[in-house]
Amino acid sequence: MRFELTEEQKIVQEQARRFAENDILPTLEEEERDYVFNRERLRKMGELGFFGCAIPEEYGGNGMGFVESVLMTEQIAKVSPSWRVPFNMQNIGPAITVNRFGTEDQKRAFIPAWVSGEKVGFFAITEPNAGSDVAGMRTTAKDMGDHWELNGQKMWISNAPVADVGLVYAYTDKEKKYKGMTCFIVDVANNPNIATRAIESKLGLHCSPTGEILFDGAKIPKDAVLGQVGEGFKICMWMLNNTRLSCAAGALGVSGACVDLAVKYANERTQFGKPISTYQMIQAQIAEMAAEHEAAKWLVYHAAYLKDQGKPNQLQTSIAKYYASEAAVRAANEAMKIFGSYGFSTEYPIERFYRDVKSYQIVEGTSNVQKMIIAGITCGRQPNR
Ligand code: GRA
16 A cells, blocks of 8 residues: 655646646636636646646647546645636546547547547536436437437536537437437537537636537537447546546645635734634644545545556545545635635635635536445445446
């Protein structure tokens, strides 16, 4: 058993930390205020190799692994939870899924452009009436002989308003229930029958664009199918098991940020003649935040380690996602209390973390969905995959 990062992993972690502090933080507040998605920054992150951790070199990645990916994700989210999302969309989501299920032609055509940040990726599962219940989706893809025709509406899709190409899940045979779902690689930027609409009224994550995608008889080439027809649900579950880990790493970054900010403030802020960190009630808050952050850290790193070892990690991923998200929400809540009125002020980053952190209890499967998966595997009803 080893609980230490390698020298290379420490370098990668430090590189991500420096990038977040020097390249994202200085303009973050304005970008958050104005819902700005900085595409140049996305390209720069691609050039620096940030999106290639889980991708082999032949497709533009660096093949380092999931541990490196979560280390970088954590450091980015520690500064900006909004900028955690591109890690999921460029590196983990569509790219590794095409790498796992795609043909050689599909891998060459799509993966390098996602990893370099040239094409903005996305994956579209959720619909207005199908969030937790993936199999309840209504979007359909009809076989028209020489092409597929997509009809339906996707909702709450990360990157939708700025998307180029990504994965769309749709029913090719509704009768077969989840066995009739198929995954397609779809170029949404160049299709006259695909429209996107931005959602710019969100509690947080303002620099991470979210929106709807509408398919109105959109023609999709025959070779856009990823994997086999009818394999979509399985591909989707496989993909989510990986993207959830990215989300868990983001939550870990936020709880770390809240611990650091609260400790610094509690040591500096004086009340009744002493720093507030000398009072036991503040100490109890900080102790709980620090303990939960530490526990979340090892859950996230361990789930990533198992993935790199090629071992089943669905149970460990869902536990990490559930625990890290809930711990991060509690950390932001406690940090806000420690900061008092200054926490309530938009001049300090606490209120931004407090807003952004709520997303972790929702995206990539709600905390309740994670509990369903954890209980399903723990009670022996599902294998750990
Ligand atoms: O036993 P069987 O032959 O009937 O097969 C079942 C099961 O064994 C069947 O599918 C099989 N299966 C799998 N097969 C391969 C289940 N999991 C896997 C797997 N991993 N690999 C049906 O399974 P089921 O459990 O009966 O399905 P269900 O009850 O319909 O749904 C399960 C579940 C609730 C877990 C699923 O629907 C789910 O994961 N829901 C949550 C959806 C979610 O996470 N959405 C996230 C949206 S994307 C997003 O948030 C992007 C945010 C971007 C960002 O910020 O990162």
